[in-house]
Amino acid sequence: xxxxxxxxxxxxxxxxxxxxxxxxxxYEGKDLVVVCILNGAFVFxxxxxxxxxNSIYVDFMKASSYGDSTVSSGNLKIDLDLKVDIEGxxxxxxEDIVDTGLTLTNILNRLGKRKPASIKLAxxxxxxxxxxxPLDIDYLGFSIDDxxxxxxxxxxxxxxxxxxxxxxxxxxx
Ligand code: IMP
Ligand code: MG
Numbered sequence: 150x151x152x153x154x155x156x157x158x159x160x161x162x163x164x165x166x167x168x169x170x171x172x173x174x175x176y177e178g179k180d181l182v183v184v185c186i187l188n189g190a191f192v193f194x195x196x197x198x199x200x201x202x203n204s205i206y207v208d209f210m211k212a213s214s215y216g217d218s219t220v221s222s223g224n225l226k227i228d229l230d231l232k233v234d235i236e237g238x239x240x241x242x243x244e245d246i247v248d249t250g251l252t253l254t255n256i257l258n259r260l261g262k263r264k265p266a267s268i269k270l271a272x273x274x275x276x277x278x279x280x281x282x283p284l285d286i287d288y289l290g291f292s293i294d295d296x297x298x299x300x301x302x303x304x305x306x307x308x309x310x311x312x313x314x315x316x317x318x319x320x321x322x
Contacts, residue, residue, distance in 0.1 A: 155298060156291060156315040161273075165193070168271065168288045169200030172241065176203055180266075182238045184231060186256065187211040189245030192302035192310070193273040193290075197243060208233045212252055225255045235265045241288075245302050246274040250282030257284075274298065274315070 183205050185194035198207060211229035240260060244253055253270060260268055271288035278295040297319075299305050300312030309318070 150321055151319050152299065152309070152312075152316040153319075154314050155293065155296070155317050156301075158313045161290070161301060161315065162196075164290050165196050165273075166200055168290065169197055172197075172271070172288060173201050173203055176201075176205075176239060176241075179239045180237075181205045182233055182235055182240050182265075183207045184240060184242045184260075185209050186242060186244045186252070187229065188310070189302045189304065190243050190273070193245055194243040197271065206233060206238075210256065212256060225251055227256075227259070231260075235260060235263050237264065237266050240265045240268045242268065242270050244270070244272040246276065246298070247272045247284060247286060248276050248279050250280050250284050253284055254282040273301070274303075 181203060183194065183198055185191060185207060187209050188211065198205060208231045209229060210227070210231055213226050213228055242253060242256060247253055253272070257268060269287040270284060272286050273290040275286055275289055275292045276295055277292055296317045297305070298315050299309035299318045300314050300316045302310050303315070304310045305318050309316070
């Protein structure tokens with residue numbers, strides 16, 4: 150197998166600073182609940198919230214749509230739900246990557262029923278070529294080609310989340 154660097158640590162840091170500055174302005178004086186979608190978004194979310202100088206509440210949701218494979222199963226399972234009551238609050242969902250869009254569409258529908266004041270989406274990565282469920286990503290890091298990526302929280306069969314950059318994974322040919 151081989152890993153090629155697609156987005157360096159420095160590029161990630163610069164872009165996340167830009168997104169955080171925008172979030173800080175947009176939510177100034179508002180009650181913001183940041184929802185980190187586990188597992189993949191844990192690194193992005195940790196870096197993002199540390200650059201937002203507002204008082205925020207962070208909670209976690211865990212959903213799984215992938216097995217130990219690079220192809221989506223098409224099913225979404227909620228493994229961990231929010232503890233916080235989001236009624237009347239401004240919610241920002243933080244995801245690692247939007248691929249087909251199934252995960253965020255499903256979570257958005259579920260949380261929308263809990264009467265939040267607003268829900269917006271932040272995703273570090275987006276693969277337009279694979280999109281099946283159209284979504285407006287309010288805070289997007291990077292659009293990428295249809296490649297299987299790892300690192301910076303993203304995994305292949307549970308591995309490579311610790312890499313500080315986004316890399317392209319390929320099996321040996
Ligand atoms: P979606 O539901 O098809 O949009 O898939 C989103 C989820 O699939 C993400 O939260 C990731 O966990 C996973 N995923 C999609 N593409 C990749 C990839 O290139 N690398 C690692 N995980 C991926
Ligand atoms: Mg994910």
